[in-house]
Amino acid sequence: MTNHVLPPFDEKTAIKKIRLAEDAWNSRDPGKVILAYTENCSWRNRAEFVVGRNEIAQLLKRKWTRELEYRLIKGLWAFTDNRIAVRFAYEFHDDSGQWFRAYGNENWEFDDDGLMRQRIASINEHPINPKERKFLWPLGRRPDDHPGLKELDL
Known part of the structure; x- marks a missing residue:
């Protein structure tokens, strides 16, 4: 994520x-x-409270060690001058091959340089059958033509 998108946000810059x-x-x-x-x-993040880039990196390393083939879609919920509310869904499987879909909301607050200074996330997940998966692009960036949350009825 680059810092060239700075607050105050409008709908276009928030997206x-x-x-x-x-x-x-x-x-x-x-x-x-x-x-x-x-x-x-x-x-x-769920029940974890972390502060600073090092702790965030450690949390993410743990996350992506257990959440395999992770694919995420985020969408705009609301915004103000330096805050954005985001809804998201992601799919992954664990080491036993069980697939999950997680849903959540994030509240983001940014400093004047466009860096996030606070992130509050609430996340729920449930097991899904592989046939229920909706995030089927190759690992990495979601293609521009792949449907978003609204189009997928999520």
Whole structure:
């Protein structure tokens, strides 16, 4: 995620910021993802509370060690001057081959340089049958022509 999308946000820039975040997360590269956050960014991710890029990177490494073939779609829910509310869904399987779909919401707050200084996430997941999967692009960035959350009725 690059910092060239700066607050205050309008709908277009909020959507761009969200897509940049989605692309970074779909890379599954913690070193790339953490560059979007301030050095002392605070996160609430499920029941984990972490602060700073190092702790965020460690959380992401653990996440992508157990959430295999991870694919994510994010979408705009709302925005204000320096805050964006995001809804998302992602699919992954565990080491036994069981597929899951997770749904959630994130609240993001940015500093003046466009770095996220706070992320609050609420996430729920449930097992799915492989035939129920909807995120079928090759690993990496979601293709531009792949449907988003709204089009997938998520």
